[in-house]
Amino acid sequence: MSTKPIDRLMFAQGGLCFFCQDPLPPSEATVEHLVATANGGTNDFDNCVACCKTLNSLLGHMSLKEKLRVVLNQKGDFKCPKSAQAAAPKTTGSNGVVDRFELVIADLRKRAATRPRTTKTLKSSIKSLFKKQLTEHELESLLGKLKSEGIVNVTGAKVTYEIPAVK
Ligand SMILES: [Zn+2]
Numbered sequence: 001m002s003t004k005p006i007d008r009l010m011f012a013q014g015g016l017c018f019f020c021q022d023p024l025p026p027s028e029a030t031v032e033h034l035v036a037t038a039n040g041g042t043n044d045f046d047n048c049v050a051c052c053k054t055l056n057s058l059l060g061h062m063s064l065k066e067k068l069r070v071v072l073n074q075k076g077d078f079k080c081p082k083s084a085q086a087a088a089p090k091t092t093g094s095n096g097v098v099d100r101f102e103l104v105i106a107d108l109r110k111r112a113a114t115r116p117r118t119t120k121t122l123k124s125s126i127k128s129l130f131k132k133q134l135t136e137h138e139l140e141s142l143l144g145k146l147k148s149e150g151i152v153n154v155t156g157a158k159v160t161y162e163i164p165a166v167k
Pocket of ligand 1: 021022051
């Protein structure tokens with residue numbers, strides 16, 4: 001029995017997307033040819049990586065040079081564009097706290113005028129954002145980070161926000 005190329009790649013990459021290193025569900029995993037087959041790239045193991053479907057279609061037939069530019073343009077943590085179904089917040093992994101922090105900020109940015117006005121509602125909205133998978137301790141540390149970075153200002157029971165602009 002032979003192993004499919006995608007399975008070999010997924011095994012070699014520890015089940016993570018080559019570009020963003022997020023866990024890659026089999027339904028999202030595709031073979032990306034670094035040098036596109038349209039540009040003469042081969043199916044060799046060395047020319048292939050497993051990555052998210054959405055990113056694969058975005059990279060399309062770009063040259064390797066253009067692809068590198070796309071990756072470098074992210075200036076640091078590379079995040080693949082995710083299709084809606086794969087965009088569930090990540091709550092595990094070593095970067096869990098940072099990812100959650102970014103998610104909370106993104107959520108607050110999106111909510112604009114409907115942001116929670118009290119600590120209590122802010123906490124429950126963060127909890128529901130993560131589908132109640134946060135421990136009380138994790139919630140407090142998220143809130144602590146939001147306060148210490150000046151994004152959330154608490155006066156008595158009231159909460160105001162200073163959401164940083166999109167980078
Ligand atoms: Zn990815």
